[in-house]
Structures are given as structure tokens and as C-alpha cells.
Amino acid sequence: MLTVQNVTKRFGSFTALEDINLEFGKGVYGLLAPNGAGKTTLMKMIVTLLFPTKGRILCDGKEILSMGESYREKIGYLPQEFGYYRNDSPRQYLRYLGALKGLERRAAEVRIDGLLEKVGLADVKDKKMKKFSGGMVQRVGIAQALLGNPEILVLDEPTAGLDPKERARFRNLISEFSKDRTVILSTHIVSDIESVANRIVMLKDHSVYCDTDCSSLCGMMGGKVFECSVPQKDADSFEMSHLVISRREETGQTHFRFAQDGEKGLPPQAKPVQPDLEDVFLYIYRED
Ligand SMILES: Nc1ncnc2c1ncn2[C@@H]1O[C@H](COP(=O)(O)OP(=O)(O)OP(=O)(O)O)[C@@H](O)[C@H]1O
Ligand SMILES: [Mg+2]
CATH class of the missing domain: 3.40.50.300 (P-loop containing nucleotide triphosphate hydrolases)
Incomplete structure (x- = not known):
């Protein structure tokens, strides 16, 4: 020990x-x-x-x-x-x-x-x-x-x-x-x-x-990680206003995985997902 x-x-x-x-x-x-x-x-x-x-x-x-x-x-x-x-x-x-x-x-x-x-x-x-x-x-x-x-x-x-x-x-x-x-x-x-x-x-x-x-x-991150797609024209402003974990371009849409506390301001199309260690890491060190 x-x-x-x-x-x-x-x-x-x-x-x-x-x-x-x-x-x-x-x-x-x-x-x-x-x-x-x-x-x-x-x-x-x-x-x-x-x-x-x-x-x-x-x-x-x-x-x-x-x-x-x-x-x-x-x-x-x-x-x-x-x-x-x-x-x-x-x-x-x-x-x-x-x-x-x-x-x-x-x-x-x-x-x-x-x-x-x-x-x-x-x-x-x-x-x-x-x-x-x-x-x-x-x-x-x-x-x-x-x-x-x-x-x-x-x-x-x-x-x-x-x-x-x-x-x-x-x-x-x-x-x-x-x-x-x-x-x-x-x-x-x-x-x-x-x-x-x-x-x-x-x-x-x-x-x-x-x-x-x-x-x-x-x-610890349960209920704090979500995914959703937004129209490509709105993607940059979405990224500015959310704690984005990953971003992927699709035809006409941008798919985001993001973290947030609570459901305030959550886009209606967002779905909660199972958090993984990468989410935890990015969340904990978000300001570092
Ligand atoms: N000999 C030293 N003299 C002065 N500062 C030091 C010295 N060794 C490390 N530091 C500082 O201490 C802090 C921690 O450094 P350390 O190398 O332990 O980090 P680390 O987590 O291993 O980073 P990395 O992921 O880049 O390897 C850093 O700010 C570094 O600049
Ligand atoms: Mg090191």
C-alpha cells in the first residue's frame, strides 16, 4: 500500500x-x-x-x-x-x-x-x-x-x-x-x-x-449529457452557447453532443445520452 x-x-x-x-x-x-x-x-x-x-x-x-x-x-x-x-x-x-x-x-x-x-x-x-x-x-x-x-x-x-x-x-x-x-x-x-x-x-x-x-x-454526469441536430446555419451560435463535447457535420444539419446542468434552454429535439469518461473529462476541465 x-x-x-x-x-x-x-x-x-x-x-x-x-x-x-x-x-x-x-x-x-x-x-x-x-x-x-x-x-x-x-x-x-x-x-x-x-x-x-x-x-x-x-x-x-x-x-x-x-x-x-x-x-x-x-x-x-x-x-x-x-x-x-x-x-x-x-x-x-x-x-x-x-x-x-x-x-x-x-x-x-x-x-x-x-x-x-x-x-x-x-x-x-x-x-x-x-x-x-x-x-x-x-x-x-x-x-x-x-x-x-x-x-x-x-x-x-x-x-x-x-x-x-x-x-x-x-x-x-x-x-x-x-x-x-x-x-x-x-x-x-x-x-x-x-x-x-x-x-x-x-x-x-x-x-x-x-x-x-x-x-x-x-x-456524476447522469442527466447532463445530450445529443441533438440543429440546422447548419444555427450551428455556430449553438456551439457558442453550449458546452459542446463533439460536433459532426451531416447533410444540412450539424449534430452535437453537449453537456448542461438541468433542462433550462434545452432544445426540444435534444435527447439525453449515457455519459462516458470523455464527457466527464471535458466537463470537469471545461474552463482549463
Ligand atoms: N522543475 C520545474 N520547475 C518549475 N516548474 C515546473 C518544474 N516541473 C514542472 N513544473 C511545472 O509544474 C506544473 C506541473 O507540471 P507536470 O510536468 O507535473 O504536469 P503534467 O500533468 O505531467 O503535464 P503533461 O500532461 O504536459 O505531461 C507545470 O505548470 C510545470 O510547468
Ligand atoms: Mg507529464
Whole structure:
């Protein structure tokens, strides 16, 4: 169990995070917030690359900063920007990291081959990474985070640059891996965590806005999301006066999905729809 207790992080006079309280047990936690909300800052404190200005982070009741190596060996981390040697192949790179982690050589070989298979890089495991696409490099990053079989896996924007097929593969990998472990992943791509996260943590105004499961979160928006079509000539003024979630042009008409509190001023043709996480995200961050 990882406990973030009254954590504030300041950079000079700028407060990035204020009085954060969170508990991470077993399961997948999705940290969902827009750019600049403090996701990376929080994750770096969890992996001890940054230190809280106030407050503390505990692992099973012990302060992580006092645990040193015994904490770090529990952790797998994919930084938002991860560094690697361009002339290395994925296998060489993972062997090197395995040696740093003190993994036994033969066991490391088996694990590396298994992981590269799982992230879909078995065919290119001996090719130099400088020839890789962004998504391929990202998958090497995911493999290195899993290398030490960590109890706590922290992934900062793991799906950045992945195509839909690879995103699906990633979700399966995380679901399989997360049994009996803690996985914390950040994203601003809603669909990445809708199906995989047991809990969703949203940050807003430097604080925790919510910490709940997806269906309760969508439940909060019940009765607030609608769809309707309006004549194209009225579409721009409709968009100006409503909180539009999506807009699609059709022949002669424009179809809107929008959110609003209550039914005041609701167009008569508007129909309520089942809210999804994307609606919640756009609603919560409507002024950000
Ligand atoms: N070393 C630093 N010095 C000063 N300000 C910083 C530093 N690191 C982060 N910040 C600021 O703290 C805020 C939170 O940044 P952070 O990188 O944690 O956001 P994020 O949620 O990860 O954003 P993104 O989605 O773009 O990755 C931002 O306003 C950022 O400018
Ligand atoms: Mg970030």
C-alpha cells in the first residue's frame, strides 16, 4: 500500500501540487488530467526523483525516502521522456538495465525475451533502436519498466505514440500484469484508461479532484449529457452557447453532443445520452 500524505510540491514560488492525499492499493490507477496539471510531478515524487516540499509518501507505513534501495527495487518506472542509447538494440539495452538491477544473467535473458515478445518487438530485438519509430521506442520503455517484475509500476504517458493496435496490446499487458500489484499510469487520453483502470484519479487546480471508479464518475454526469441536430446555419451560435463535447457535420444539419446542468434552454429535439469518461473529462476541465 502506497500512501501519499498531505503532499505539497512547490517549484520556487509556484505551487504545482497542494495537499495531495491518495492511497494506492492493488490494481490499476489512472491519473487523468490535462497538460500541466502535475501528473509527472506526482509520479516523480512516488519514484523518489523529486521530493515533496511538505508531506510524505509511505510504502506499507514506512516513509519511502528512508527506505532507499529496498523501496527502489519494488519500483518499475517509465518516464515521460526516457533516455536510451541509440546504437543499442532493445536486447542490449535491457541486458544493461538488468545488470544494473542485479538480475541473474540467465534469468534476465529469459525475462527479456518474454517481455520483448509481449510488447511486440521480438522480430526487431537485435536491431539498433535509432531506426525505430516513436511507438517502437515507447514499447522498449514499457518493457524496461517491467524488467524487475516490480510490485509498483509507475508509467508516465505509456501510450504516447502508440497506434490503436498497440494501445490494445498495452491494455491487455497491463491487465495481466496488475494482478496483485499496483500500477499507476498517467494519461490525458481517456480511452486508454476507461477499460483498464480500476480507479481514476483526477487532478484539478493543483489538488485531487476525484478518486473513484469509472462508473461512479460517469454516474456524476447522469442527466447532463445530450445529443441533438440543429440546422447548419444555427450551428455556430449553438456551439457558442453550449458546452459542446463533439460536433459532426451531416447533410444540412450539424449534430452535437453537449453537456448542461438541468433542462433550462434545452432544445426540444435534444435527447439525453449515457455519459462516458470523455464527457466527464471535458466537463470537469471545461474552463482549463
Ligand atoms: N522543475 C520545474 N520547475 C518549475 N516548474 C515546473 C518544474 N516541473 C514542472 N513544473 C511545472 O509544474 C506544473 C506541473 O507540471 P507536470 O510536468 O507535473 O504536469 P503534467 O500533468 O505531467 O503535464 P503533461 O500532461 O504536459 O505531461 C507545470 O505548470 C510545470 O510547468
Ligand atoms: Mg507529464
